[in-house]
Amino acid sequence: MTDQRPILFLDVDGPLNPWRAAPHRRPDGYTTLRARPTGWERPRRALRVWLNPDHGPLLLDLGFRLVWATTWKAEANTWIAPVLGLPELPAVDWPQMHHLDPEGVHWKTRHLVATAAGRPFAWVDDEIGPTDRDWTARHHKGHALLHRVDPAKGLLPDDFTLLRNWASTQAES
Template sequence: MDVDGPLNPYAAQPERRPVGYTTIRAAVGPGRPLRVWLNPSHGAALLALPYDLCWATTWMAEANRWIAPVIGLPELPYVDFGDHLFAGRPDGVHWKTEAIVAYAEGRPFAWVDDEQSPADTEYVTRHHPARALLHHVDPRRGLRAPDFTVLGEFAAGE
């Protein structure tokens, strides 16, 4: 699960916090704290899905400190991107993709993000033996009811 885009609709109009969202200011590094919009109902909706949730975000462990408590998630494991963090690839595959496939260890998985491309889908198809869903979420809107429906259907094998 990515944070920025799916859980934090960072691309929404800056003066219009989406309905149902709350604002936090996360001091995750030097400089001004980040404005983050989170919907507290997302945690329960994610926990209701039959997935082993994990963070796949640049926030990595910090998601457990700043994001999880606000939306009602327990501490979750996270994909450690290590040297892949923000590393560009000449083939156009997102820098997260290889690490997420490795983290899945051959298990079916759903990756919820706002930055996947056809190159990522192709990479996953070539390098991952099990079913995988790369689900794009509009970063202007964040997760919505239809997204949870798609995730539930994928988990059910539909």
């Protein structure tokens, strides 16, 4: 039997790592991780990543099938998942990253809609905009929730409530 829960496409930087928070002020409840993901060209030194270990159990309790939708790709299972207490999760394998889209949608949007293949999904990211919502509404046959998170704050209690409530409406459909 296949997993019938809606998909939650989960970005790391922004939702889980509030990378835009003041650099000298780690948010309450967060721990600092120094990471060197292999797929990244930039970091000569380790990246500073702030993660809140409480987010793992909250994510697992939302009622979604969790899928990494991040430039970290499957390396999120190596660096991020253990800190959050998450099991190994599937990761979107991007055919191309950081490209400009002819219709102005985020570079992830088209591929996430294709990956969902008509299934209900939510996408949590700090770079979602109105163009992505409009494009998804026109091209995705199922229900979709595109939820932008402030990259200076990361996921907050209201975000978890919104996601949990949305997932429960999909189970009733």
